Amino acid sequence: MTKYTRQLSLLTSLLLVFPIWAETASYMSDSWAMLSSERPSGPRCVDIPTNLTICNGIQYKHMRLPNLLEHETLNEAIHASRDWESLLKLNCHPDTQLFLCSLFAPICIPSMDREILPCRSLCLAVKQGCENRMRNYGFPWPEMLSCQKYPEDNNMCIQQVNQQKATDISCPACNQVSTYENLVDQFCRSTLVLKGKVGKLSGTHITVRGGRSLKKGDRRRNVPETEIRLSSDYRDCPCRVADESDKRFLIMASNVADGQLTANLVLPWKKDKNFKRAIHQFQKLNCKSLGREIRESASRRPHYYAMRKHNTGRYTLF
Template sequence: LCCTMSFPLLFSWITIIIARLDNHAQAISSWSSGMDTYMSESWAVLSRMPQPSCVDIPRNFTLCHGIDYARMRLPNLVDHETLDEAVQQAAPWISLLRLNCHPDTQRFLCSLFAPVCLERAIYPCRSLCEAVKSGCEKRMQMYGFPWPEMLNCNKFPITNDMCIQPHENYQVNKSCTSCNQVGTYENILDHFCRSDLVLKVKLKSVSSNYIVVQKARSIKPRETETNLRQSDVELKLQLTENNENCPCSSAKAHRNKRYLAMAYHGRNGVLVLNLLLPWRKEKVQFKKALKMFRKLDCKTLGTQIRERARRERRKKLRAKAKAAAARLGLKIPNPR
């Protein structure tokens, strides 16, 4: 072919081949440069991503301080990257915890807001989420709190050894919840709104399925109370709707002391105990709840609970700001 091809034509072919090789080399160089830029930018993004770290759960992290462990992982499992953000976003859930709607409420919420400090993240099991949702969702809806999408139970793993499961021992004496209530402001007002009778009483006797009270004085507003004011008549209050046997530990001792008792009318007109607490007016939350009884509008209880939570949050933030300002020698004026 070389012998029969003219020199000008051969030269043209060689020029074309060299040009194509040069273009190919430039393309490879450009691709290589682009990959270098891409990898450089990717590593820069990865280096800016927050790496997991462990911090102490501070005292002002009210929702989770005092739980079974002392250190938590950041970022947490709801994408809060800083401790301040986690504390702030967890604050509205304190009211749900104080409603005492399920024994594992704190365990579930803190597994997300303050996950235990381990090398890898441990999520709550789906069964834990479903148990808390079953106990709390209706109570939340009653006061205008829908179950949020961020707590959608389908997001969590089916129960296995690598997720946080519900406590098993809570199944014991599950039916007798009336005697195992907490004296929080939210829980007392919640039961007040769900009870037909609210009484200050003395206990005469306690059995396995009912209590007998005397010296009962009604403290429910007139429009919803019975004719009971102050009476020596004894009242029998069943401990459960189905008259089941269960221990009432809060009523075993000090039977001559006063108690706050709340009850509702069950089937066949029987009175069923809804809540029993020792009468402890020296307790701040108990005292605040008592003051609210006469002016409480149960239709707006959810709004009142939310507003109280906001006030508490603002108060804490202001105290924190004042402390920081004092360290700098500054003074924050009081709000009018």
């Protein structure tokens, strides 16, 4: 049983003392809610639709409407959530989906009137992991997600599941996802991008041999053997490439203050659609305008204008 499953079990157990389970049917009107064009007057439980893609695979099936962002219909929640799909695919924090779904599709327990909020620690952890990468493209952390709105940890809020500690021995560069968004983002953050084999491997460094540069304007077919540090703080960083030394890798790194290269991404070379799409895009990509293009893409969506018209302005994402 996962930590998150235990949280849900605890919430359910606490609610057993309330003698109002008979009212379940009045809340479970999900089919009516999806088909009706009118806005229901009170909170209700509905099935999480498959086209609310940021919550695909989340460990519960029913969400509360209106949600915590005051979307009163499924269509509102679905349209607004699309601006956050790219953030989720960046994999900037392992609990990003949990946090976003706690807002867009908050867990619904029929016998409970109050909302189940994300804990402040969950919000702060995701903000710490994702804010800098958002700012790289001109997206500040929006006021609508201010962590001060959420309670301190308790048994009635959604807690952080994946604790990221400074002493964690996992190696971020070697645990990147191969989504299109993450590959493009890492490409723009890196000064060196190579396709090559991993030669020497230690707890702190890898040596790339037979490398070919994929950076625009640097099409070297044979890059000299290159040593890359796996972690910026020189700690041991176990990278699982020892048994794959004969395979090609995609390796991205940046120059740091001391002049050494530090890895941002070390991934086996793949043949799937998103990986190929990203590699093909590398030679066309204008990293300076990438953030603007993302913002303009969001501004062209119909819900963007409607969200900006709210008097509070709380729906203005970026």
